[in-house]
Amino acid sequence: MRLKQPSPLPGFALALGYTLFYLCLIVLLPLAALVAEAAGLGLRGIWQVASEPRVMAALRTSFGLSLAAAVTDCAFGLLIAWVLTRYSFPGRRLLDAAVDLPFALPTAVAGISLATLYAPNGWIGGVLAGLDIKVAFTPLGIFVALIFVALPFAVRTVQPIIGEIDRSLEEASATLGANRFQTVRRVVIPMLTPALLTGLALAFARSVSEYGSVIFIAGNLPFVSEIAPVLIVIKLEEFNYPGATAIAVIMLAIAFLMLLAINLTQAWSRRRFGHV
């Protein structure tokens, strides 16, 4: 990589050199190992692993529940972001900081905590058990854990956009006779759509890769509440490197495709609804 034009500032070679060296060692080399292993398998080998019923079930669980959790997070994320930005009430600042809890809390801690909370004798699990709803050891448990994990992504993506909305647009809508609900539905929400879709993409990506928060509450029952990362770990413990690699590659591929789809949708919505 050569400089586009000479610069009086020194240290380019040193800084870039160290950066590249570090990246090669920490990132590229191990990724190359992944690619090599995957190449060794070939598409056939990967498909063989992918088509194992247990693997398919795990992939469906992972991606299906991640999408559901991401959508739920976007809905509640919009609500929370709106309330935090537009209203003032005692404790607002504290709540704003609390949104980042899933960012900061180690996943294992979240995992055991959620598992305890939703266990049949837990605070929430007990109440739900009374309604005959089982959370722990079911896909519902995974769903709940993923909602926790991905919430900050949904909130923080749309929050600044809400703050930037031009109020005169809302006033214009009011002068034209629209009540508040109509204004929000016809003017405000469409303007937030690109940001909501971005939040959806980020929340989804986060949920798919989640491990620590999920394994405790899920129970990891094959075909029921087993997520793809768990299968990777199992295969590794069996020293089945190819198998683990295959699942990893599939996960990366599906995630890439879904993110591509969401990004394309988001680009379309930017054009359609415009920037705020």
Added chain:
Amino acid sequence: MFERSRKGLSPPPVTTERAMIRALLIGLALVFMALMLILPVVVVFTEALRKGVSIYFASFSDPDALAAIQLTLMVAAISVPLNTIFGIAASWAIAKFEFNGKSLLVTLIDLPFSISPVVSGLIYVLLFGAQGVFGPWLKAHGIEIIFALPGIVLATVFVTFPFVARELIPLMQEQGNTDEEAALTLGASGWRAFLTVTLPNIRWGLLYGVLLCNARAMGEFGAVSVVSGHIRGVTDTMPLHVEILYNEYNFAAAFAMASLLTLLALVTLAGKALLETRYGGELAQR
């Protein structure tokens, strides 16, 4: 002419919802956040203290617990400085200079955020594991990476190296080159300019990035779980030890350890909020 005009009162503010709707929405948001976010944190502490305060503190004198704490601190003490230096070097190169391939570089730096922690651990196993690329060679020379400290450090470094860089790059880009160029024209050497001009400019952003990097380094679970081998007392970090204790149904001890990590998280959040409110202008604009 006006149906049902409300006598005597002023018209409501135009760009906000009716008071009752506002209260409803605030209430809904509060309930959701209390259930989904606050309660899990509360549970950590109530479970940790369930068997009483003495048991709580006794759990920390268990030798395996102490070893886990020590290991976690050591891993953080190695990986955070390494990633900080990387972050500074990378943002210096990216923010202060123009060169081809910049966006590729930035994408690479963002990579660990898009990869599952388990996969992050997997790639190192593929490289250094018993059946990995260098496996036999390492075995022959008696070097242990996987299932030992070096592997844990590597995996932790991988998942946390973007934090400092991602904070500093936009910050240094915003700040531009003029300060450093001014220092150079006054005769300062490159290093001097960096130490006396750049570092002070980025110190709050740097602290912010280090704070987040440390929190993640000490709390990482998935990647470390894959490479560590879960050898009690030897390759157990605090999060892994939490898992072991929990799986043994030793809930009080598990939550006691978890409470330490939770306190770390709360301190990190407080530090983050403090930096954002006090020095928001000197952090990268999100």
Added chain:
Amino acid sequence: MGRRLQIRVVDIAKEFGRTGALRGVNLDIRDGELIALLGPSGSGKTTLLRVIAGLEAPSAGKVYFDGEDATAVPVQRRRIGFVFQNYALFKHMSVADNIAYGLRVLPRGERPKRTAIIKRVQELLDLMELSDIGGRFPRQLSGGQQQRIALARALAVDPRVLLLDEPFGALDAKVRKGLRRWLRELHDRTGHTTVFVTHDQEEALELADRVAVLNAGLLEQVGSADDVYDRPASAFVMAFVGDTGSIPVECGDDGLRHEGRRFAASFSGSCHGAARLYVRPKDIDVVAPADCLLRGRVLSVRRTATGRRAQVAIGLGDAVLESELLLGKDIQIGTEVGVMVRQGRVFPAAMSG
């Protein structure tokens, strides 16, 4: 329900925090008239417009629409048309959808059929002379076009009054002039009561049936363009509307004195003690020095769009007056001259702020 609405604003006060944006304003707006709210920034003119619209609630006072108390009526139900300074067009909707918006949010019972809405939108586009751009989006339009679409949108629901907030502020001079003329023609055709806010006195004088001059939250004067220009009620109005220069004078029984020296001048306004004489450049002549005239020295001569002006320092102090020079008249800088005041106005010194 006619489009000619009579609006009465009684004792309106509005405070933002501790700043009083409006302090006791009383104004009667006649039905069908085109009235300008004129004033510098901070004078409260936009606030007054927004209070009339219902976008702001007054801290005190009342607003009456055709005799009925509208103060507590929410903006949605006032049946007004409001055009914002930045147009506030909905960027995510086409031009046609923008115009149709007001019709689409009507309650079920009042909402016209889809075909009727489309017809009305096209009518308005034709009225604005923008018949073909219904399918475009606001970002594809020029400033002048956006302004007209904003107006069309406001007109779509057949409002009883049109409220325009600095409608031409963001446009360049040529476009502004064209749109001014066009707005006047539109008003003459449709007859809506129209209130518009502007800081441009030329615009106000040219367009409006009456001009209301505001200063620091108070209404200084309301009247026709002639009233406001030729018979200003206060020093502020005189100075704000049209070019003016002024000099401090002493008023006595024997006439005006400047720096102790008596001089002849034709003026109106009551005069006692310390005061200021206000004169417009076109009402001053620069002639040969004479004992009975003000004495001055030419400081500069410059071109203006319409002719030439001389800047004359009066007497020994800082007072400076500008005079429009007759065609062909040539004056050297530094010449000692006499200044003849053909028509001035005197206001007490205290009023001159």
